Amino acid sequence: MxxxxxxxxxxxxxxxxxxxxxxxxxxxxxxxxxxxxxxxxxxxxxxxxxxxxxxxxxxxxxxxxxxxxxxxxxxxxxxxxxxxxxxxxxxxxxxxxxxxxVLGDAVTLNYKNIPIRTKTIGQKNYINALKNNTVTICIGPAGTGKTYLAVAYAAEMFRNDEIERIILSRPAIEAGEKLGFLPGDLQEKVDPYLKPLYDALNDVFGPDQAAKLRERGIIEVAPLAYMRGRTLNNSMIIIDESQNATLPILKMALTRIGVGSKMILTGDVTQIDLSKETDSGLQKCASILKNVDDIATISLTNRDVVRCKIVKDIVKAFEKEEAKAAEKTQKRAARRSGRS
Missing domain, CATH: 3.30.1370.10 (K Homology domain, type 1)
Structure with missing residues:
Protein backbone atom coordinates (compact mmCIF):
# COMPACT_ATOMS: atom_id res chain seq x y z
CA MET A 1 0.00 0.00 0.00
CA VAL A 102 -11.86 23.86 -14.12
CA LEU A 103 -11.85 26.60 -11.47
CA GLY A 104 -14.16 29.16 -12.98
CA ASP A 105 -13.62 32.81 -13.82
CA ALA A 106 -16.39 35.23 -12.83
CA VAL A 107 -18.39 36.35 -15.87
CA THR A 108 -20.60 38.80 -13.95
CA LEU A 109 -22.58 39.11 -10.71
CA ASN A 110 -26.20 38.07 -10.50
CA TYR A 111 -28.80 40.29 -8.86
CA LYS A 112 -27.88 38.83 -5.44
CA ASN A 113 -24.23 39.86 -6.02
CA ILE A 114 -23.17 36.23 -6.33
CA PRO A 115 -20.53 35.63 -9.04
CA ILE A 116 -21.66 33.71 -12.11
CA ARG A 117 -18.64 31.61 -13.02
CA THR A 118 -17.56 29.32 -15.79
CA LYS A 119 -17.32 25.76 -14.53
CA THR A 120 -15.44 23.87 -17.26
CA ILE A 121 -12.57 24.46 -19.65
CA GLY A 122 -15.05 24.46 -22.53
CA GLN A 123 -17.09 27.19 -20.86
CA LYS A 124 -13.94 29.25 -20.32
CA ASN A 125 -13.13 28.94 -24.02
CA TYR A 126 -16.70 30.00 -24.80
CA ILE A 127 -16.44 33.21 -22.74
CA ASN A 128 -13.02 33.99 -24.26
CA ALA A 129 -14.56 33.61 -27.72
CA LEU A 130 -17.37 36.00 -26.78
CA LYS A 131 -14.85 38.57 -25.59
CA ASN A 132 -12.63 38.37 -28.66
CA ASN A 133 -15.07 38.01 -31.57
CA THR A 134 -18.02 39.84 -33.08
CA VAL A 135 -19.86 36.59 -33.83
CA THR A 136 -19.66 33.41 -31.76
CA ILE A 137 -21.34 30.14 -32.70
CA CYS A 138 -21.69 27.75 -29.76
CA ILE A 139 -22.83 24.19 -30.40
CA GLY A 140 -23.30 21.74 -27.53
CA PRO A 141 -25.69 19.45 -25.68
CA ALA A 142 -28.30 20.41 -23.12
CA GLY A 143 -27.05 21.62 -19.76
CA THR A 144 -23.74 23.13 -20.94
CA GLY A 145 -24.73 26.73 -20.13
CA LYS A 146 -24.79 27.97 -23.73
CA THR A 147 -27.70 30.37 -23.22
CA TYR A 148 -27.14 31.19 -19.57
CA LEU A 149 -23.51 32.25 -20.03
CA ALA A 150 -24.43 34.27 -23.13
CA VAL A 151 -27.02 36.19 -21.09
CA ALA A 152 -24.54 36.64 -18.22
CA TYR A 153 -21.88 38.01 -20.58
CA ALA A 154 -24.43 40.32 -22.21
CA ALA A 155 -25.39 41.61 -18.75
CA GLU A 156 -21.74 42.37 -17.97
CA MET A 157 -21.34 44.26 -21.27
CA PHE A 158 -24.49 46.28 -20.52
CA ARG A 159 -23.36 47.12 -17.00
CA ASN A 160 -20.00 48.29 -18.40
CA ASP A 161 -21.78 50.52 -20.99
CA GLU A 162 -20.29 48.50 -23.86
CA ILE A 163 -23.75 47.96 -25.37
CA GLU A 164 -27.11 49.73 -25.14
CA ARG A 165 -29.48 46.81 -25.69
CA ILE A 166 -29.75 43.06 -25.21
CA ILE A 167 -31.80 41.25 -27.84
CA LEU A 168 -32.72 37.62 -27.30
CA SER A 169 -34.43 35.54 -29.93
CA ARG A 170 -35.17 31.96 -30.89
CA PRO A 171 -37.18 30.20 -33.59
CA ALA A 172 -40.79 29.48 -32.57
CA ILE A 173 -40.60 25.84 -33.61
CA GLU A 174 -42.85 23.25 -31.99
CA ALA A 175 -41.47 20.21 -30.20
CA GLY A 176 -44.65 18.16 -30.09
CA GLU A 177 -47.38 20.79 -29.62
CA LYS A 178 -48.59 22.97 -32.48
CA LEU A 179 -48.68 26.73 -32.02
CA GLY A 180 -52.30 26.77 -33.11
CA PHE A 181 -53.27 24.56 -30.18
CA LEU A 182 -51.90 27.00 -27.61
CA PRO A 183 -54.26 29.65 -26.18
CA GLY A 184 -54.03 33.42 -26.68
CA ASP A 185 -52.79 35.89 -29.27
CA LEU A 186 -49.52 35.59 -31.20
CA GLN A 187 -47.35 36.93 -28.34
CA GLU A 188 -48.99 34.57 -25.86
CA LYS A 189 -48.50 31.69 -28.30
CA VAL A 190 -44.75 32.29 -28.71
CA ASP A 191 -44.03 33.13 -25.05
CA PRO A 192 -43.66 29.45 -24.03
CA TYR A 193 -40.81 29.12 -26.55
CA LEU A 194 -39.10 32.17 -25.07
CA LYS A 195 -39.48 31.07 -21.43
CA PRO A 196 -35.87 29.78 -21.08
CA LEU A 197 -34.64 33.24 -22.09
CA TYR A 198 -36.89 34.89 -19.49
CA ASP A 199 -35.56 32.47 -16.86
CA ALA A 200 -31.95 33.37 -17.63
CA LEU A 201 -32.73 37.11 -17.58
CA ASN A 202 -34.54 36.83 -14.26
CA ASP A 203 -31.65 34.92 -12.68
CA VAL A 204 -29.02 37.40 -13.83
CA PHE A 205 -30.86 40.74 -13.46
CA GLY A 206 -33.56 39.77 -10.98
CA PRO A 207 -37.25 39.56 -11.95
CA ASP A 208 -38.02 43.21 -11.15
CA GLN A 209 -35.10 44.78 -13.00
CA ALA A 210 -35.49 42.39 -15.93
CA ALA A 211 -39.15 43.43 -16.26
CA LYS A 212 -38.25 47.13 -16.09
CA LEU A 213 -35.51 46.75 -18.72
CA ARG A 214 -37.95 44.95 -21.00
CA GLU A 215 -40.57 47.69 -20.53
CA ARG A 216 -37.98 50.31 -21.52
CA GLY A 217 -36.95 48.31 -24.60
CA ILE A 218 -33.40 47.83 -23.31
CA ILE A 219 -34.01 44.09 -23.23
CA GLU A 220 -36.00 42.66 -26.11
CA VAL A 221 -37.19 39.05 -26.30
CA ALA A 222 -38.83 38.07 -29.56
CA PRO A 223 -39.22 35.24 -32.09
CA LEU A 224 -36.48 35.07 -34.72
CA ALA A 225 -38.89 35.98 -37.53
CA TYR A 226 -39.23 39.48 -36.01
CA MET A 227 -35.59 40.22 -36.91
CA ARG A 228 -36.17 40.64 -40.62
CA GLY A 229 -35.55 44.12 -42.04
CA ARG A 230 -33.85 45.53 -38.94
CA THR A 231 -30.36 46.90 -38.31
CA LEU A 232 -29.24 46.30 -34.73
CA ASN A 233 -26.60 48.74 -33.47
CA ASN A 234 -24.80 48.75 -30.10
CA SER A 235 -26.49 45.51 -29.09
CA MET A 236 -25.74 42.02 -27.88
CA ILE A 237 -27.90 39.69 -29.96
CA ILE A 238 -28.40 36.13 -28.73
CA ILE A 239 -30.05 33.66 -31.11
CA ASP A 240 -30.95 30.64 -28.98
CA GLU A 241 -31.94 27.17 -30.27
CA SER A 242 -30.34 27.99 -33.61
CA GLN A 243 -30.47 24.35 -34.66
CA ASN A 244 -34.17 24.97 -35.35
CA ALA A 245 -33.46 27.67 -37.93
CA THR A 246 -32.77 27.10 -41.61
CA LEU A 247 -29.63 28.44 -43.27
CA PRO A 248 -31.48 31.35 -44.99
CA ILE A 249 -33.00 32.40 -41.65
CA LEU A 250 -29.59 32.35 -39.93
CA LYS A 251 -28.13 34.36 -42.81
CA MET A 252 -30.95 36.88 -42.32
CA ALA A 253 -30.21 37.09 -38.59
CA LEU A 254 -26.44 37.46 -39.04
CA THR A 255 -26.88 40.30 -41.51
CA ARG A 256 -28.83 42.28 -38.90
CA ILE A 257 -25.56 43.06 -37.04
CA GLY A 258 -24.90 46.79 -36.93
CA VAL A 259 -22.18 49.07 -35.56
CA GLY A 260 -20.97 48.19 -32.05
CA SER A 261 -22.92 44.94 -31.88
CA LYS A 262 -22.08 41.30 -31.19
CA MET A 263 -24.08 38.17 -31.97
CA ILE A 264 -24.16 34.70 -30.43
CA LEU A 265 -25.75 31.67 -32.07
CA THR A 266 -26.35 28.77 -29.69
CA GLY A 267 -27.79 25.35 -30.42
CA ASP A 268 -27.83 21.61 -29.84
CA VAL A 269 -27.70 19.72 -33.13
CA THR A 270 -28.95 16.53 -31.43
CA GLN A 271 -32.28 18.22 -30.64
CA ILE A 272 -33.60 19.46 -33.98
CA ASP A 273 -37.38 19.98 -34.06
CA LEU A 274 -37.64 20.92 -37.74
CA SER A 275 -39.61 18.66 -40.05
CA LYS A 276 -37.67 15.96 -41.90
CA GLU A 277 -38.08 17.93 -45.12
CA THR A 278 -36.40 21.00 -43.61
CA ASP A 279 -32.64 21.11 -43.02
CA SER A 280 -31.13 22.69 -39.91
CA GLY A 281 -28.79 25.52 -40.84
CA LEU A 282 -26.59 25.71 -37.74
CA GLN A 283 -23.80 23.32 -38.67
CA LYS A 284 -23.83 24.51 -42.28
CA CYS A 285 -23.56 28.08 -41.03
CA ALA A 286 -20.60 27.19 -38.82
CA SER A 287 -18.90 25.45 -41.75
CA ILE A 288 -19.45 28.36 -44.15
CA LEU A 289 -18.10 30.93 -41.66
CA LYS A 290 -15.22 28.90 -40.18
CA ASN A 291 -12.50 30.87 -42.02
CA VAL A 292 -14.06 34.33 -41.60
CA ASP A 293 -12.14 36.68 -39.34
CA ASP A 294 -13.82 37.81 -36.12
CA ILE A 295 -16.09 34.75 -36.04
CA ALA A 296 -15.47 31.85 -33.64
CA THR A 297 -17.10 28.44 -33.34
CA ILE A 298 -17.06 26.72 -29.96
CA SER A 299 -18.06 23.08 -29.54
CA LEU A 300 -19.12 22.01 -26.05
CA THR A 301 -19.45 18.32 -25.13
CA ASN A 302 -20.92 16.16 -22.39
CA ARG A 303 -17.82 17.09 -20.35
CA ASP A 304 -19.19 20.64 -20.18
CA VAL A 305 -22.63 19.67 -18.84
CA VAL A 306 -23.05 21.57 -15.56
CA ARG A 307 -26.81 21.40 -14.98
CA CYS A 308 -26.32 18.34 -12.77
CA LYS A 309 -24.47 15.05 -13.02
CA ILE A 310 -27.54 13.06 -14.06
CA VAL A 311 -27.93 15.29 -17.15
CA LYS A 312 -24.32 14.58 -18.09
CA ASP A 313 -24.92 10.85 -17.65
CA ILE A 314 -28.07 11.03 -19.80
CA VAL A 315 -26.21 12.87 -22.57
CA LYS A 316 -23.39 10.30 -22.46
CA ALA A 317 -25.86 7.40 -22.63
CA PHE A 318 -27.63 8.86 -25.66
CA GLU A 319 -24.32 9.61 -27.39
CA LYS A 320 -23.23 5.98 -26.93
CA GLU A 321 -26.52 4.70 -28.33
CA GLU A 322 -26.36 7.10 -31.29
CA ALA A 323 -22.78 6.00 -31.99
CA LYS A 324 -23.90 2.35 -32.01
CA ALA A 325 -26.74 3.16 -34.41
CA ALA A 326 -24.37 5.04 -36.71
CA GLU A 327 -21.92 2.11 -36.70
CA LYS A 328 -24.74 -0.33 -37.62
CA THR A 329 -25.81 1.95 -40.46
CA GLN A 330 -22.25 2.11 -41.79
CA LYS A 331 -21.92 -1.68 -41.66
CA ARG A 332 -25.21 -2.14 -43.54
CA ALA A 333 -24.09 0.34 -46.18
CA ALA A 334 -20.76 -1.47 -46.51
CA ARG A 335 -22.51 -4.83 -46.96
CA ARG A 336 -24.82 -3.39 -49.62
CA SER A 337 -21.85 -1.87 -51.39
CA GLY A 338 -20.04 -5.22 -51.32
CA ARG A 339 -23.03 -7.05 -52.81
CA SER A 340 -23.36 -4.52 -55.60
Missing part, protein backbone atom coordinates in the same frame (compact mmCIF):
# COMPACT_ATOMS: atom_id res chain seq x y z
CA UNK A 2 1.33 3.43 -0.98
CA UNK A 3 0.34 6.82 0.43
CA UNK A 4 0.78 10.59 0.24
CA UNK A 5 0.11 13.29 2.82
CA UNK A 6 -1.37 16.77 2.48
CA UNK A 7 -1.04 19.32 5.29
CA UNK A 8 -4.10 21.54 5.80
CA UNK A 9 -3.95 24.93 7.48
CA UNK A 10 -7.16 24.86 9.49
CA UNK A 11 -9.88 22.59 10.83
CA UNK A 12 -12.55 24.66 9.02
CA UNK A 13 -10.89 24.00 5.66
CA UNK A 14 -10.62 20.31 6.50
CA UNK A 15 -14.34 20.14 7.22
CA UNK A 16 -15.19 21.88 3.96
CA UNK A 17 -12.89 19.57 1.98
CA UNK A 18 -14.56 16.47 3.37
CA UNK A 19 -18.11 17.86 3.16
CA UNK A 20 -21.15 16.86 5.18
CA UNK A 21 -20.84 13.16 6.10
CA UNK A 22 -17.61 13.12 4.06
CA UNK A 23 -19.68 13.19 0.85
CA UNK A 24 -17.07 15.07 -1.22
CA UNK A 25 -14.17 12.83 -0.27
CA UNK A 26 -16.29 9.71 -0.84
CA UNK A 27 -16.78 10.76 -4.47
CA UNK A 28 -13.00 10.86 -4.97
CA UNK A 29 -12.51 7.53 -3.18
CA UNK A 30 -15.16 5.80 -5.29
CA UNK A 31 -13.99 7.16 -8.65
CA UNK A 32 -10.24 6.66 -8.08
CA UNK A 33 -10.25 3.57 -5.85
CA UNK A 34 -8.21 5.21 -3.09
CA UNK A 35 -8.67 5.63 0.67
CA UNK A 36 -8.63 9.16 2.13
CA UNK A 37 -8.33 9.69 5.87
CA UNK A 38 -7.76 12.67 8.14
CA UNK A 39 -5.68 12.89 11.28
CA UNK A 40 -5.17 16.19 13.08
CA UNK A 41 -4.25 18.69 10.33
CA UNK A 42 -3.16 16.10 7.78
CA UNK A 43 -4.98 14.24 5.00
CA UNK A 44 -3.56 10.88 3.90
CA UNK A 45 -4.35 9.37 0.51
CA UNK A 46 -3.63 5.63 0.28
CA UNK A 47 -3.86 3.15 -2.55
CA UNK A 48 -2.04 0.71 -4.80
CA UNK A 49 -1.66 2.95 -7.87
CA UNK A 50 0.75 5.91 -7.82
CA UNK A 51 -1.10 7.74 -10.62
CA UNK A 52 -4.46 7.52 -8.83
CA UNK A 53 -2.91 8.72 -5.57
CA UNK A 54 -1.38 11.71 -7.39
CA UNK A 55 -4.74 12.41 -9.03
CA UNK A 56 -6.50 12.44 -5.65
CA UNK A 57 -3.85 14.75 -4.17
CA UNK A 58 -4.17 17.16 -7.10
CA UNK A 59 -7.96 17.19 -6.81
CA UNK A 60 -7.80 17.95 -3.08
CA UNK A 61 -5.34 20.76 -3.75
CA UNK A 62 -7.65 22.12 -6.48
CA UNK A 63 -10.49 22.01 -3.93
CA UNK A 64 -8.35 24.10 -1.56
CA UNK A 65 -7.69 26.58 -4.34
CA UNK A 66 -11.41 26.82 -5.04
CA UNK A 67 -12.07 27.60 -1.37
CA UNK A 68 -9.36 30.29 -1.44
CA UNK A 69 -11.32 31.92 -4.30
CA UNK A 70 -14.53 31.84 -2.25
CA UNK A 71 -16.05 29.16 -4.44
CA UNK A 72 -18.44 26.69 -2.86
CA UNK A 73 -17.47 23.05 -3.18
CA UNK A 74 -20.06 20.64 -4.50
CA UNK A 75 -20.34 17.04 -5.66
CA UNK A 76 -20.75 18.25 -9.25
CA UNK A 77 -17.53 20.26 -9.00
CA UNK A 78 -15.64 17.19 -7.74
CA UNK A 79 -16.98 15.15 -10.65
CA UNK A 80 -15.76 17.86 -13.05
CA UNK A 81 -12.28 17.69 -11.47
CA UNK A 82 -12.37 13.92 -11.84
CA UNK A 83 -13.47 14.14 -15.47
CA UNK A 84 -10.46 16.34 -16.23
CA UNK A 85 -8.23 13.91 -14.32
CA UNK A 86 -9.47 11.08 -16.57
CA UNK A 87 -8.00 13.04 -19.49
CA UNK A 88 -4.64 13.48 -17.74
CA UNK A 89 -3.42 9.94 -18.47
CA UNK A 90 -1.60 9.80 -15.13
CA UNK A 91 0.80 12.60 -16.09
CA UNK A 92 1.16 14.52 -12.85
CA UNK A 93 1.70 18.02 -14.27
CA UNK A 94 -1.10 17.62 -16.83
CA UNK A 95 -3.53 16.44 -14.15
CA UNK A 96 -2.68 19.32 -11.82
CA UNK A 97 -3.03 21.84 -14.63
CA UNK A 98 -6.30 20.42 -15.98
CA UNK A 99 -8.02 20.27 -12.59
CA UNK A 100 -7.10 23.89 -11.86
CA UNK A 101 -8.41 25.01 -15.23
Missing amino acids: KSANIEIDSLDILQELFGINDKLIKVIEKRLGVSITQRNSSITVSGTNDGRIRSAVNIIEAMQEALSKQQQLSVDMIHRFLDETDEGDDQDEDIADSTRK
